[in-house]
Amino acid sequence: MLEGSKSHYPYQDEIGQVTTEEQPPKSDVEWSSPERSSAFRPDIEGLRGIAVLLVVLFHCGLSGFSGGFIGVDVFFVLSGFLITRLLVSEVQKTSTLSLLEFYARRVRRLLPAFALTLVATLLVGAILMTPLELNWTGSAGRAAALYVSNIFFDKNAGDYFSRDVQSNPLLHTWSLAVEEQFYLFWPLLILLTLRWGGSLQRLATVLFGLTLISLCIGVVSATYSGTFAFYELPGRAWEFGIGGLAALLPCGSRRIHSGWWLAFGWLGLLSILTVAHFLPLMGGTNFPGWIALIPTLGTAAVLIAGTEQPQRGVGTVLATAPLQTLGKLSYSWYLWHWPFLIFSAILLPTLSSTGKAAVATLALAVAGLSYHVVERPIRFHPFLLKRPALSVGLAGAVTICLIGAALLSMGLAAELAEDSRLKPIIAASHDLDRLPRTHECFPAMGSAEVKTCRYGDGSSGIHVVLFGDSHAIHWFNPLEQIAKVNGWKLTTMVKMACYAYDLRHTGEFAKYNTVCAQWRMEALKQIHELRPTLVFLANATGSLGQQGRDVPTSAFDQLRDGTRQTLQALAGLRVVVMRDTPYFPYNIPTCLARTARHAWYLHGSCEADRSTALNSAIFEAEQAGARGRPHVYFLDLTDLLCQRDKCTPMRGDTIIYRDDAHLTGNFAGQQMPALSLALDTIVHDPD
Numbered sequence: 001m002l003e004g005s006k007s008h009y010p011y012q013d014e015i016g017q018v019t020t021e022e023q024p025p026k027s028d029v030e031w032s033s034p035e036r037s038s039a040f041r042p043d044i045e046g047l048r049g050i051a052v053l054l055v056v057l058f059h060c061g062l063s064g065f066s067g068g069f070i071g072v073d074v075f076f077v078l079s080g081f082l083i084t085r086l087l088v089s090e091v092q093k094t095s096t097l098s099l100l101e102f103y104a105r106r107v108r109r110l111l112p113a114f115a116l117t118l119v120a121t122l123l124v125g126a127i128l129m130t131p132l133e134l135n136w137t138g139s140a141g142r143a144a145a146l147y148v149s150n151i152f153f154d155k156n157a158g159d160y161f162s163r164d165v166q167s168n169p170l171l172h173t174w175s176l177a178v179e180e181q182f183y184l185f186w187p188l189l190i191l192l193t194l195r196w197g198g199s200l201q202r203l204a205t206v207l208f209g210l211t212l213i214s215l216c217i218g219v220v221s222a223t224y225s226g227t228f229a230f231y232e233l234p235g236r237a238w239e240f241g242i243g244g245l246a247a248l249l250p251c252g253s254r255r256i257h258s259g260w261w262l263a264f265g266w267l268g269l270l271s272i273l274t275v276a277h278f279l280p281l282m283g284g285t286n287f288p289g290w291i292a293l294i295p296t297l298g299t300a301a302v303l304i305a306g307t308e309q310p311q312r313g314v315g316t317v318l319a320t321a322p323l324q325t326l327g328k329l330s331y332s333w334y335l336w337h338w339p340f341l342i343f344s345a346i347l348l349p350t351l352s353s354t355g356k357a358a359v360a361t362l363a364l365a366v367a368g369l370s371y372h373v374v375e376r377p378i379r380f381h382p383f384l385l386k387r388p389a390l391s392v393g394l395a396g397a398v399t400i401c402l403i404g405a406a407l408l409s410m411g412l413a414a415e416l417a418e419d420s421r422l423k424p425i426i427a428a429s430h431d432l433d434r435l436p437r438t439h440e441c442f443p444a445m446g447s448a449e450v451k452t453c454r455y456g457d458g459s460s461g462i463h464v465v466l467f468g469d470s471h472a473i474h475w476f477n478p479l480e481q482i483a484k485v486n487g488w489k490l491t492t493m494v495k496m497a498c499y500a501y502d503l504r505h506t507g508e509f510a511k512y513n514t515v516c517a518q519w520r521m522e523a524l525k526q527i528h529e530l531r532p533t534l535v536f537l538a539n540a541t542g543s544l545g546q547q548g549r550d551v552p553t554s555a556f557d558q559l560r561d562g563t564r565q566t567l568q569a570l571a572g573l574r575v576v577v578m579r580d581t582p583y584f585p586y587n588i589p590t591c592l593a594r595t596a597r598h599a600w601y602l603h604g605s606c607e608a609d610r611s612t613a614l615n616s617a618i619f620e621a622e623q624a625g626a627r628g629r630p631h632v633y634f635l636d637l638t639d640l641l642c643q644r645d646k647c648t649p650m651r652g653d654t655i656i657y658r659d660d661a662h663l664t665g666n667f668a669g670q671q672m673p674a675l676s677l678a679l680d681t682i683v684h685d686p687d
Helices: 041-060 069-096 097-129 131-145 149-155 173-196 198-226 226-229 237-247 259-284 292-310 314-318 321-329 330-347 353-379 390-414 421-430 475-484 512-530 553-569 586-597 616-626 665-670 671-684
Strands: 453-455 463-468 488-494 534-538 574-577 631-635
Touching: 041 069, 041 259, 041 292, 041 314, 041 330, 041 353, 069 173, 069 198, 069 237, 069 259, 069 292, 069 330, 097 173, 097 330, 097 353, 097 390, 097 574, 131 149, 131 173, 131 353, 131 390, 131 421, 131 586, 149 173, 149 226, 173 198, 173 237, 173 353, 173 453, 198 226, 198 292, 226 671, 237 292, 259 292, 292 314, 321 330, 330 353, 421 586, 453 475, 463 512, 475 488, 475 671, 488 512, 512 553, 512 616, 534 671, 553 616, 574 671, 616 631
Parallel strands: 463 488, 463 534, 534 574, 574 631
Antiparallel strands: 453 488
């Protein structure tokens, strides 16, 4: 990502050699002493190395790096620091700022490797991917070429029904888009403030105000709309601002004993590594929020300490050869590692974390080749260095070509989708239940409002309430049909990502725990007021953990207790608890499409071991929570989904799943006879 392969003081354009045009004046002591005006900052290079290493290890799924994605936050602070110093120095030296030169430098630095990676990703995707995956990647590629992929992924990550963004080989380009958007307004902000404000103090005041505003936006949106805070510039600009403010502190103005500066630097690095390791335990589900201040301020501390005490303290570690090499290749490695990991997952679906680390190492080798063959020669080409307008013009042409490549990928995806073998598979991935996909029948993700929809005979004496999350919703088709055929009344009371049980999420949906608790409490109140004949309850409890994963005993205890509390709240009503569907370790339509397209695909049957797809301890915990409660009935249709020791993706010609765990509307509807018989027996049970 991010700023150049070398980190320098101003006037160097982050190149490594001071050019004649950018030679600093000897009297400029606001930034550094004369003898250090052209010094290379190995501590910054080492910070880059640590940041990219944290990100890669996190993406490999290695234990101990569950918060490694904060490496991106480190990069943002570094960018704010370096770009601010560079721009302020130019304004102070020339009383103006050449935006053409600035963007020409950015283009030569960032575009060659980015363009190469994007084209290579689209080409490999055209060979390996299914039509839906290729269209998804092409759409992301088009957004990435325009540097708006952060907006693209924000929109899709916030959509519960969207394809999983984690499977997109261009997901990581969101941070590049944030960087480019930062580059658009930051130079103008500095130029206008210094030319009309007149002082660095005024600039620092402006940056501090904008940083504070952005921080407030990030904290609030992380609480109520986490994807905006994570992907969008308004929720991230404060991280660049912290770097900019650190750059505005003049060297030597802070009269502190050298020993304190050394401790300051070590503490900064420790804060980065601590958050990278312990973030899930520190309440990092709403990230970036207040918790992001720790690694960002830690990065600023290392930068300031390095300015005051260069090549001492933490700088001695950051200057080591391995970190310097990783720092030099950080941008290239960041670009290449994620497509490598995604494509390796396609070829080897069960690849371990160790295997992923090996793949990432291979990506590092490619990054080195890319750096020496493409990036560096273009970046420092003498012909381009003297012609900034040409650099910017070529960037526009390359961008048009990249958009064209993305559109070609999307066109190829549409052509592949017409294959008779793939059509029914693609249809299955879109085969939702018939419950309207509007907020008429269920509230928005961040809303606690209870919304209901009614079906069947409104005057019927038999009233069924469908209660739960998306795994309750995928039973809507047979329940609506049962209500229609039998003359029953059906009311839906459902909410995406919110258990009917008194249970808290621990993963990506943890930010909705408070909203879900409020929704659940109000829903239970309304159910009691309705006094239905039957409450049909279903939850995505299978997501709590599958066999082979380390699931703490406490998780099952919480499930048992949460089940008991919800059933106690429904006391006096008949409750049907549906056993959750098996969870596959991959997307079923994607697996089937790969099998149809490639005879060599190693996971051809798309079946899963029953022990992998079903964790019996989950169902046992639910049953334990219902023990002693009258009028609670458990329905288990697992035998329709799994035969003996295998869970299958299809039953006859019908595809069972539209993703890894949600049933297709067609298959769920086919279960109407069996479900009707079971419910009719329960409804007319004299007890």
